[in-house]
Amino acid sequence: MKKIISFLSLFLIVASSYAQSKKTEKADKLFESYQYIDAINQYLKLTHTNEANAYVYKQLADSYYNVFNIEEASKWYKKAVEVNQDAETYYRYAQVLRSLGDYEAANKQMDSFAKLMPNDQRAISHLSNPDYIPMLADISKAFNVENIAINDENQSDFGAVLSNENVLYFVSSRQVASKKDNWTKQPYLDIYQSTRNADGTMSQPKQISELNTSYHDGPLTISADGKTMYFSRDGHSEGAYKKIKKKRLKLAQQGLYKATLVNGKWSNIIALPINSNEYTVTHPSLSKDGKTLYFASNMEGGLGDTDIWKISIDGDSYGKPVNLGKSVNTSGKEGFPSITDNDVLYFASLGKQGFGGLDIFKYDLNSIEDAVNLGSSVNTNKDDFAFSLNSKLKVGYFSSNRSGADNIYMAIPICQFETVAIVKDAESSKILSGAKIAILDDQHNQIATQATDAAGKTSFNVSCENAYSINITMDGYQTAFYRVEESEGEDIVIKANLKLINEMITETEVKLNNIYFEFNKSNITLQGASELNKLVKIMTDYPDMKILVRSHTDSKGQAEYNLKLSEKRAQATVQYLISKGVSEERLSAKGMGSLEPKINCKSNCTDEQDAENRRSEFLIVKE
Structure with a gap:
């Protein structure tokens, strides 16, 4: 019984194929001789009489594809894959969707192709990089954000700065001690460092003991050569504070300090002259040339709570503080400035319009435009702050309490x-x-x-x-x-x-730019269509003009194959012109293969010479 069923099934398959061949015989002959426009008309007749199947749909789509009628090709490829899971049809459909700019849908078709042909090199390339397809860049998204492994989930980690030597400095309250800040009721902050490895992983963080005191230390900034550090420090450690007798408190402000790296240790720690018991000076950031220090302060003369300021540095001399003004500062709170090598200032603000809490902004010091919010790829409705960018190593870090505690996040710039x-x-x-x-x-x-x-x-x-x-x-x-x-x-x-187009017409030919084809293919591309549209316009303006299309290949490959390929390309070119309304009687085609190279370089051609030889000529036929 099973043998009978198998025989009947085979008979039905053969009969079906035979019927299909008979129905499409005329259209197929036109297709195989590259007469795509006439083939289209024949295949369409089958769709009008409900005699079409997946084969007809695919042939129709291929015909339209070859003459760059992408919209119609897409329509028929869609029908073809709906009724038959053919790998090549999925692939060609993906190509058409790409041409239409629908890359998301194209990827889905490539996924289907890869399932059917997993060992095909095209499938392997797609699966290895499924999101290769370029899109217009989203100017609102400048960074990809990733978590890093050095955060302590229960304590604050923030203010990360990466040196050019791949040392990540940051501040943390992870060293829990019995003594806590009377104002925040949290452990005091210390300065830590971690080495960034070649694979992007981080070494176990360790304290920098020579910088840390029993009070708050950090955040910080590092010089381009990694040998000078400016950092914030609580005035208590220096005995710099005001006594408030009624509350029995010693009120200290944060100040800025300079340290120098000597034999692997930070030493020569000195206080900057801008420090005061009356106001806070904190959140330092040093310019690439080491001549300007940016910082946050609530000193007199600001616009709001805390503002961003700067001072000039000349050796051990420091200029007067200069407020950065309304382009950066508001009547609210601004802090955590960080200056890049190309004079872009990143900072956090509560006063500017954002997503909630502190938001990170950037301001180009060489521009007259206002500061710009970094957008939702970085900012949330929580506090996002302390953004720093190492331009040389092309990686940034910022801090956020989006997960509950202050954590450090990595920001990879999107170029x-x-x-x-x-x-x-x-x-x-x-x-x-x-x-x-x-x-x-x-x-x-x-x-x-x-x-x-x-x-x-x-x-x-x-x-x-x-x-x-x-x-x-x-x-x-x-x-x-x-x-x-x-x-x-x-x-x-x-x-x-x-x-102007009329400059393209000579006594013997119409000069077009080279008509590009895909490697080893003959279908018209977008660039080729744009170029051929000029010839359509000329032939419309000159209704008596007749054109011979001669197509040439380079010398690579067998002569017989090149001759056939050039013939297909010449015919595809003619078929495109016909599809645009040019009368068939005014057009002829001839494939020349590699018989008449423009540059006779034979087997030693450079890529540029091969490109010169791959060309189409549009000769004016004189009668």
Whole structure:
């Protein structure tokens, strides 16, 4: 009985395949000869008579894909995967979704592909880095936040500063002693250090005994060479306090002190002349050149509770305190300043609009703009404060009581920069507003588009981790294509000068920029479509013009294979033009393979020479 069922099943499968082949025979022949537009019409007839299946849907989608009708391709790939779990269809669907900028949906299709083809290199690459797909950077998120293992869950740990030698200094109340602060009823703070290892782990924290007293010590700042430290200290330890007889209290203020590293020990501790029994001076931060010290104080002349101030340093001499003003300070409380190597000041504020409690802000000292909240990736409705950033080692630390006690968190900067495009007429330098700018990833998938403003300008915020290019189009002008140079955070400005389309026509040909194809493939890409649209416009303006498309490959690979590939590319180019309304009678195609290289370098071609040889020519046919 089982044999009969197996035989019947096999018969049905064969019959089904045979029927499918008969139904699609005409369309398949058109597809196989690269006549995608005619093939589309034949496959569509099957969908209209309800004779379509997963095969027809996929063929339709592939046809649309090859002529860069991405929206229609997406529609039919979706239908195909709904009725048949074919690995390659999932993969091609993912490619289309990327071209549409729907990267989240593309990832889901790649997940399905990887399940069916786990050993395929494309699946392996996807699973090893599923979130490779570049997105526009979120300017509101500048850091990724992580916990670190050195926190004491029951005590306060805060004020972490990482030296250029990978030593993390911080203050903590973890050393529980019988003596406590009368005001906070908490243990006194001490200064600790921990070594940051190459793998990011931290050594067991240890006290710096020569800096600690029986009272509060810290927080602190360290010089660029790691040999000078400024730190806060309770005046009680120095006998600097005011007696309040009625309450039988000795009221001390925090002051700032300087220490020098000598033979591995901190010594030569001296008090700064700005210390006072009348006000607090605390939370120090030293500039990279060691000539400016920022701090928090409630000294006279401020705007509120505590403000951010600075003093100049010249050897052992100190200038007068200068308030940083309204761009930083408010009538509320500001504290925990930290200055970076490039003059960006991070600080905590209760007076500025935030998420609740202390929030962390940044202020560019070289800018005229106001301070900016670091956003929800760092700030919460609890107290978030004491942010420091080591620009050299590209890692930051801040403190927060979001978990109940003050803990230290690591902040990994998200490198991002602004890609700015300024578009003008190449001949007159006239500003071109309304030009369409598309930003593409390194596989030429479109991420986003914008139009230039009245100043001929537009911009995209992008991540440093990915490669990008921009495609610029405007009616009447030649398309421009630019690669965005790599950046470590510095903005990139691209000055695009567009040439008029009529300058592309010579006596013998229409000159287009190179038509890019994916490696070993023949489907039209976004960049290729943008370039070919110029030819569509020219052929519309010149209705008697006929064009021969000649496609060339580089010399890599077998000559026979290159000839076939170039023929497919030439035909795909013609089919795209037909899809845009150009009459088939006005177009012809010829694949040249590697027979007529532009640069005759043979087997010793450089990558640049290969790129020159991979080209399409658009010859004007004279009758």
